[in-house]
Amino acid sequence: MKRFYNEVTVAEAQDGWQVTLDSRGVKTVQGKPQIVPHEDLAFALAFEWRSQDDEIDPKSFKLRDMADYAIDVVAPHLQGVADKLVAYADTDTLLYRADPDEPLYARQQEIWEPILSAFEGREEVSLKRVSGIMHTAQDETALARLRERLAALDPFSLAGLESMTSLAASLVIGLTALETRGDPRPLWQAANLEEEWQAEQWGRDEEAEDRRIQRELDFLFAHQIARLAQGDAWIEGTRPE
Numbered sequence: 001m002k003r004f005y006n007e008v009t010v011a012e013a014q015d016g017w018q019v020t021l022d023s024r025g026v027k028t029v030q031g032k033p034q035i036v037p038h039e040d041l042a043f044a045l046a047f048e049w050r051s052q053d054d055e056i057d058p059k060s061f062k063l064r065d066m067a068d069y070a071i072d073v074v075a076p077h078l079q080g081v082a083d084k085l086v087a088y089a090d091t092d093t094l095l096y097r098a099d100p101d102e103p104l105y106a107r108q109q110e111i112w113e114p115i116l117s118a119f120e121g122r123e124e125v126s127l128k129r130v131s132g133i134m135h136t137a138q139d140e141t142a143l144a145r146l147r148e149r150l151a152a153l154d155p156f157s158l159a160g161l162e163s164m165t166s167l168a169a170s171l172v173i174g175l176t177a178l179e180t181r182g183d184p185r186p187l188w189q190a191a192n193l194e195e196e197w198q199a200e201q202w203g204r205d206e207e208a209e210d211r212r213i214q215r216e217l218d219f220l221f222a223h224q225i226a227r228l229a230q231g232d233a234w235i236e237g238t239r240p241e
Protein backbone atom coordinates (compact mmCIF):
# COMPACT_ATOMS: atom_id res chain seq x y z
CA MET A 1 0.00 0.00 0.00
CA LYS A 2 1.23 3.48 -0.90
CA ARG A 3 1.68 5.98 1.91
CA PHE A 4 -1.48 8.10 1.82
CA TYR A 5 -0.70 10.79 4.40
CA ASN A 6 1.90 13.47 5.06
CA GLU A 7 1.49 14.79 8.61
CA VAL A 8 1.33 12.59 11.71
CA THR A 9 0.32 14.25 14.96
CA VAL A 10 -1.05 13.34 18.37
CA ALA A 11 -4.14 15.07 19.72
CA GLU A 12 -6.17 14.91 22.91
CA ALA A 13 -9.45 13.09 22.45
CA GLN A 14 -12.35 12.18 24.68
CA ASP A 15 -10.97 10.05 27.53
CA GLY A 16 -7.48 9.85 26.04
CA TRP A 17 -5.22 10.51 23.07
CA GLN A 18 -5.40 9.73 19.37
CA VAL A 19 -3.00 9.68 16.44
CA THR A 20 -4.12 11.81 13.50
CA LEU A 21 -3.03 11.49 9.88
CA ASP A 22 -3.44 14.79 8.07
CA SER A 23 -5.81 15.82 10.87
CA ARG A 24 -7.96 12.67 10.56
CA GLY A 25 -8.11 10.44 13.61
CA VAL A 26 -6.88 6.87 13.23
CA LYS A 27 -9.52 4.17 13.69
CA THR A 28 -9.32 0.52 14.64
CA VAL A 29 -9.93 -2.43 12.33
CA GLN A 30 -13.58 -2.41 13.46
CA GLY A 31 -13.92 1.31 12.75
CA LYS A 32 -13.79 2.59 16.34
CA PRO A 33 -11.72 5.68 17.19
CA GLN A 34 -8.29 4.42 18.24
CA ILE A 35 -8.16 6.36 21.49
CA VAL A 36 -5.50 5.28 23.98
CA PRO A 37 -5.29 6.15 27.69
CA HIS A 38 -1.92 7.90 27.77
CA GLU A 39 -0.02 10.24 25.47
CA ASP A 40 3.11 8.06 25.79
CA LEU A 41 1.36 5.24 23.96
CA ALA A 42 -0.10 7.68 21.44
CA PHE A 43 3.36 9.06 20.61
CA ALA A 44 4.69 5.51 20.23
CA LEU A 45 1.82 4.74 17.83
CA ALA A 46 2.57 7.94 15.93
CA PHE A 47 6.19 6.83 15.59
CA GLU A 48 5.05 3.72 13.71
CA TRP A 49 3.18 5.89 11.20
CA ARG A 50 6.06 8.38 10.84
CA SER A 51 8.51 5.55 10.21
CA GLN A 52 6.78 4.39 7.02
CA ASP A 53 8.43 4.99 3.67
CA ASP A 54 6.59 5.53 0.41
CA GLU A 55 5.28 1.97 0.74
CA ILE A 56 3.52 1.12 4.01
CA ASP A 57 4.66 -2.11 5.66
CA PRO A 58 1.64 -3.60 7.51
CA LYS A 59 3.90 -5.94 9.50
CA SER A 60 5.61 -2.99 11.16
CA PHE A 61 2.43 -1.87 13.01
CA LYS A 62 2.77 -4.14 16.05
CA LEU A 63 1.67 -1.41 18.47
CA ARG A 64 -1.30 -0.48 16.32
CA ASP A 65 -2.39 -4.12 16.13
CA MET A 66 -2.18 -4.51 19.91
CA ALA A 67 -4.08 -1.25 20.47
CA ASP A 68 -6.80 -2.42 18.08
CA TYR A 69 -7.00 -5.72 19.95
CA ALA A 70 -7.36 -3.92 23.28
CA ILE A 71 -10.15 -1.69 21.96
CA ASP A 72 -12.02 -4.06 19.64
CA VAL A 73 -11.66 -7.38 21.47
CA VAL A 74 -10.67 -6.89 25.11
CA ALA A 75 -12.67 -3.79 26.05
CA PRO A 76 -16.11 -5.32 25.26
CA HIS A 77 -15.24 -8.56 27.09
CA LEU A 78 -13.24 -7.60 30.17
CA GLN A 79 -14.79 -10.25 32.39
CA GLY A 80 -14.33 -12.96 29.80
CA VAL A 81 -10.63 -12.16 29.41
CA ALA A 82 -10.28 -12.07 33.20
CA ASP A 83 -11.89 -15.51 33.48
CA LYS A 84 -9.54 -16.87 30.82
CA LEU A 85 -6.49 -15.55 32.66
CA VAL A 86 -7.59 -16.86 36.05
CA ALA A 87 -7.50 -20.35 34.55
CA TYR A 88 -3.73 -19.93 34.29
CA ALA A 89 -3.54 -19.42 38.06
CA ASP A 90 -5.07 -22.85 38.53
CA THR A 91 -2.24 -24.49 36.55
CA ASP A 92 0.49 -21.87 36.98
CA THR A 93 4.00 -22.95 36.00
CA LEU A 94 5.48 -21.59 39.23
CA LEU A 95 3.18 -23.75 41.35
CA TYR A 96 4.26 -27.11 39.90
CA ARG A 97 7.63 -28.25 41.23
CA ALA A 98 9.78 -31.32 40.82
CA ASP A 99 9.87 -33.88 43.63
CA PRO A 100 11.85 -32.54 46.62
CA ASP A 101 14.65 -35.11 46.17
CA GLU A 102 15.34 -34.03 42.58
CA PRO A 103 18.07 -31.42 41.82
CA LEU A 104 15.63 -29.30 39.80
CA TYR A 105 13.50 -28.75 42.90
CA ALA A 106 16.26 -26.74 44.62
CA ARG A 107 16.57 -24.46 41.58
CA GLN A 108 12.81 -23.96 41.48
CA GLN A 109 12.73 -23.11 45.17
CA GLU A 110 15.57 -20.63 44.77
CA ILE A 111 14.16 -18.80 41.73
CA TRP A 112 10.40 -19.27 41.95
CA GLU A 113 9.62 -19.09 45.63
CA PRO A 114 10.65 -15.42 46.16
CA ILE A 115 8.58 -14.36 43.14
CA LEU A 116 5.58 -16.40 44.25
CA SER A 117 5.74 -15.32 47.89
CA ALA A 118 5.96 -11.65 46.89
CA PHE A 119 2.99 -12.15 44.55
CA GLU A 120 0.89 -13.69 47.32
CA GLY A 121 1.69 -10.83 49.66
CA ARG A 122 0.94 -8.19 47.06
CA GLU A 123 -2.30 -9.77 45.83
CA GLU A 124 -3.39 -11.03 49.28
CA VAL A 125 -3.92 -14.62 48.12
CA SER A 126 -2.53 -18.00 49.09
CA LEU A 127 -1.71 -20.52 46.36
CA LYS A 128 -0.94 -24.22 46.70
CA ARG A 129 2.46 -25.54 45.64
CA VAL A 130 2.42 -28.96 43.99
CA SER A 131 5.19 -31.54 43.56
CA GLY A 132 4.69 -33.59 40.43
CA ILE A 133 2.38 -33.16 37.45
CA MET A 134 -0.97 -34.13 38.93
CA HIS A 135 -3.34 -31.18 38.92
CA THR A 136 -4.33 -29.74 42.27
CA ALA A 137 -7.22 -27.26 42.23
CA GLN A 138 -6.53 -23.90 43.81
CA ASP A 139 -8.79 -22.45 46.48
CA GLU A 140 -11.79 -20.77 44.88
CA THR A 141 -11.48 -17.80 47.25
CA ALA A 142 -8.02 -17.03 45.87
CA LEU A 143 -9.20 -17.45 42.27
CA ALA A 144 -12.21 -15.18 42.87
CA ARG A 145 -9.96 -12.48 44.31
CA LEU A 146 -7.66 -12.68 41.28
CA ARG A 147 -10.65 -12.64 38.92
CA GLU A 148 -11.91 -9.45 40.52
CA ARG A 149 -8.45 -7.91 40.34
CA LEU A 150 -8.10 -8.67 36.63
CA ALA A 151 -11.57 -7.47 35.67
CA ALA A 152 -10.70 -4.06 37.16
CA LEU A 153 -7.75 -3.54 34.81
CA ASP A 154 -7.99 -1.24 31.82
CA PRO A 155 -8.22 -2.94 28.39
CA PHE A 156 -4.64 -2.09 27.41
CA SER A 157 -3.11 -3.45 30.60
CA LEU A 158 -5.30 -6.53 30.28
CA ALA A 159 -4.29 -7.07 26.65
CA GLY A 160 -0.60 -6.87 27.56
CA LEU A 161 -1.16 -9.11 30.57
CA GLU A 162 -2.98 -11.71 28.46
CA SER A 163 -0.04 -11.93 26.09
CA MET A 164 2.59 -12.11 28.85
CA THR A 165 0.64 -14.70 30.82
CA SER A 166 0.05 -17.01 27.87
CA LEU A 167 3.70 -16.79 26.77
CA ALA A 168 4.96 -17.52 30.29
CA ALA A 169 2.19 -20.04 31.09
CA SER A 170 2.00 -18.17 34.39
CA LEU A 171 -0.39 -15.56 35.74
CA VAL A 172 2.07 -15.01 38.59
CA ILE A 173 4.77 -13.98 36.11
CA GLY A 174 2.33 -11.97 33.98
CA LEU A 175 0.90 -9.92 36.84
CA THR A 176 4.33 -9.42 38.40
CA ALA A 177 5.66 -8.17 35.08
CA LEU A 178 2.69 -5.82 34.76
CA GLU A 179 3.72 -4.22 38.05
CA THR A 180 7.41 -4.08 37.06
CA ARG A 181 8.63 -0.70 35.85
CA GLY A 182 12.15 -1.97 35.17
CA ASP A 183 13.54 -4.77 33.03
CA PRO A 184 11.12 -7.75 32.97
CA ARG A 185 13.66 -10.17 31.50
CA PRO A 186 14.52 -11.81 34.85
CA LEU A 187 10.84 -12.74 35.12
CA TRP A 188 10.87 -14.22 31.64
CA GLN A 189 13.98 -16.20 32.53
CA ALA A 190 12.24 -17.47 35.65
CA ALA A 191 9.26 -18.61 33.59
CA ASN A 192 11.66 -20.57 31.37
CA LEU A 193 13.61 -22.13 34.22
CA GLU A 194 12.64 -25.70 33.31
CA GLU A 195 13.50 -25.23 29.63
CA GLU A 196 16.86 -23.82 30.62
CA TRP A 197 17.43 -26.72 33.01
CA GLN A 198 16.71 -29.24 30.25
CA ALA A 199 19.07 -27.40 27.89
CA GLU A 200 21.83 -27.53 30.50
CA GLN A 201 21.33 -31.26 30.94
CA TRP A 202 20.84 -32.37 27.35
CA GLY A 203 22.16 -29.57 25.14
CA ARG A 204 20.47 -26.89 23.07
CA ASP A 205 18.41 -27.30 19.95
CA GLU A 206 18.84 -24.46 17.47
CA GLU A 207 15.22 -24.36 16.34
CA ALA A 208 13.96 -24.46 19.93
CA GLU A 209 16.32 -21.62 20.84
CA ASP A 210 15.02 -19.53 17.93
CA ARG A 211 11.44 -20.09 19.10
CA ARG A 212 12.34 -19.16 22.64
CA ILE A 213 14.05 -15.95 21.51
CA GLN A 214 10.94 -14.95 19.54
CA ARG A 215 8.70 -15.69 22.50
CA GLU A 216 10.93 -13.57 24.71
CA LEU A 217 10.71 -10.67 22.25
CA ASP A 218 6.91 -11.03 22.22
CA PHE A 219 6.88 -11.04 26.04
CA LEU A 220 9.00 -7.87 26.20
CA PHE A 221 6.79 -6.17 23.62
CA ALA A 222 3.63 -6.98 25.56
CA HIS A 223 5.24 -5.61 28.72
CA GLN A 224 6.19 -2.42 26.91
CA ILE A 225 2.72 -1.66 25.56
CA ALA A 226 1.18 -2.27 28.99
CA ARG A 227 3.66 0.15 30.56
CA LEU A 228 3.25 2.69 27.74
CA ALA A 229 -0.49 2.69 28.40
CA GLN A 230 0.36 3.75 31.97
CA GLY A 231 2.98 6.31 30.93
CA ASP A 232 5.92 4.38 32.36
CA ALA A 233 7.92 3.20 29.35
CA TRP A 234 9.28 4.53 26.10
CA ILE A 235 10.19 2.68 22.95
CA GLU A 236 13.52 4.08 21.81
CA GLY A 237 13.09 6.94 19.35
CA THR A 238 9.42 7.64 20.03
CA ARG A 239 9.72 10.40 22.61
CA PRO A 240 8.85 13.77 21.06
CA GLU A 241 11.48 16.50 21.20
